[in-house]
Amino acid sequence: MSQLQRIAIAPSQLQQGQIALTKEQQHYLTRVLRLREGDRFIAMDGKGKWWLTQLAGEQGQVLEPLVVETELPVAVTLLIALPKGNGFDEVVRCCTELGVTTIAPVLSDRTLLQPSPQKLERWRRIAAEAAEQSERAFVPTILEPVAFSSSLKLTSSQKYICEARGNFPHLKDCLPQPIDKEIIIATGPEGGWTQLEVDNAIASGFQAVSLGRRILRAVTAPIVALSLVSAACEV
Amino acid sequence: MSQLQRIAIAPSQLQQGQIALTKEQQHYLTRVLRLREGDRFIAMDGKGKWWLTQLAGEQGQVLEPLVVETELPVAVTLLIALPKGNGFDEVVRCCTELGVTTIAPVLSDRTLLQPSPQKLERWRRIAAEAAEQSERAFVPTILEPVAFSSSLKLTSSQKYICEARGNFPHLKDCLPQPIDKEIIIATGPEGGWTQLEVDNAIASGFQAVSLGRRILRAVTAPIVALSLVSAACEV
CATH class of the missing domain: 2.40.240.20 (Hypothetical PUA domain-like; domain 1)
Incomplete structure (x- = not known):
């Protein structure tokens, strides 16, 4: 692997x-x-x-x-605000199964704790296991946790920030057809992004989008977003 | 609630x-x-x-x-083969957030254990909590576990069985536009459905579909399927 x-x-x-x-x-x-x-x-x-x-x-x-048959044709980077507890383990596992390229755990204004270095090692081990079980060709990259403000610098022509509150269009209606070679999607913490975080993301070229009318937990949102992106770029 | x-x-x-x-x-x-x-x-x-x-x-x-604003406009029933361990708790939680109407836990040929009545009570409690947290108007119905063969009798003009192996079309390409008033989707256990189960489902009017090229765990598949259905019927 x-x-x-x-x-x-x-x-x-x-x-x-x-x-x-x-x-x-x-x-x-x-x-x-x-x-x-x-x-x-x-x-x-x-x-x-x-x-x-x-x-x-x-x-x-x-x-x-x-020759690659089980990987998505585009590079998908998820910026995921770290949830409370051990919920991130399951996020890493599910997103690896769904074909994510890179996971960037981010610290947001409402994220309480800086994770220990052991956690990062643990997530990388989970990603390696999940990649093997889901028969992927490659193990996704798990970056070191950084502040959300730093992660905004990542460049791509397709950048989205998911936000439950506010009247934003649904992600499914904003994805280009076909999806171009790389895409970045940010999902927020319990309690959502702060208004300043959303404003800064938009100023950095992110488009604010919704994942539907119900309020999703921080651990559910990235799986839902990636399900839509994976399906959209599956041929 | x-x-x-x-x-x-x-x-x-x-x-x-x-x-x-x-x-x-x-x-x-x-x-x-x-x-x-x-x-x-x-x-x-x-x-x-x-x-x-x-x-x-x-x-x-x-x-x-x-007057309902946070519910999906169609009734979505998930037939979910019970996974090992406590994985079903998280499935109930995520699917409730995503707007499921009815969850039918099913016993398949590769499902090892009949769950205890306490489990059913626990899933119903989780569904009630998740419905409240996700700001839904209604709590989804969790049916008593039944054999997959019995659940095949449920009627709907749109019935799908998700199967990782085999060369089936992607669910996203099989959903009607718009989705009609009710839809049933079945997802399998660890190790997948048996060939006989897939054949019986097809004979009962189910269409066999894929959720992508990677192998999803039993706990991930229903969340992915429901993400696609929810997005497709969100206006």
Whole structure:
């Protein structure tokens, strides 16, 4: 079971076996994922093509194409406000089964506790187990918990923040057809995001959306959001 | 928080404040739900209209129209093969949040244990709590566990059985637009349905569908199926 990290690239970035990495991709690979020169990762074009790739300066050196049948064709990142108790274990398990690429646990204004480093190890172990049981080709990446405000910097042309209160359109009506190569979705804590968090997210390019008329718990919302995204990009 | 049971009716069944109940509806109300003469229930037309109704012989006597904003416009029944351990608690909680009308726990060929009566009481308590927390108008009905073969008799023009193995179309591509007034979806146990169970379901009018290319656990599948149905009938 491969634990390789994944990035989504535009087809035009790949020329003659070399992937020209954008500044954001270089930052994500070396600063967020902490890959070093020569480390391997997977480049995916969001249309079902995958390449095993090696980091070489500002480039990715393609080593070989990969055949993948149980992975979603797009990279889905979930920013999930940490719920109380052990609820996050189940979120990691379900979202891994549903095909998530990256889970970023975030600390929000209403999140009470900074989790221990042991928790992060535990979540990564759960993700590895769930990936195997659900017959995925890859283990999703679980990032270190960061403040929600920092996670807003993650770039994608499709970014959504789910918010139960307020009269926002349903996520299902906002997803592009087809979904482009990467998508980011944020779901809130018990009690919801604060107004300031929603405003900041919108200012950072997130679209505020609803997951329906009922109030979902913090542990249910990411599973529902991912169910809709997975179904929308399943062919 | 009202614990009233619900049935879906065709608009033509309602005339001058009287609902002419079909034989199946009479059986469901009096045998499955065990309502008695004079007991109240809710009739819904699948298009957002709701009536508080009283059982009167082969008729339902309409008492008053209801205004409902947090309920799905259609009646969704989930037939869920009981998973191992306490996993069903979380299934009841999540499905209640997502708007399920009726949960029928079923015993399948690969379900090992008949649950104790205490479990049923516990699930009903969880459903009542979750309905309140998610701001629903009604508490879903949790039926007594029955053999899957018996549950196949439930009638609806839209019946689906989710099966991970085999090359079935995705549920999202099989749901009618719009979803008619009631829908039944069956999800399997750890290890999946047996071939005989799938064959029997198909012979009883169920359509076999997939929930995606990855293998979902028994506790994840009903949440995913219901997420898609809820989103599809949300306006």
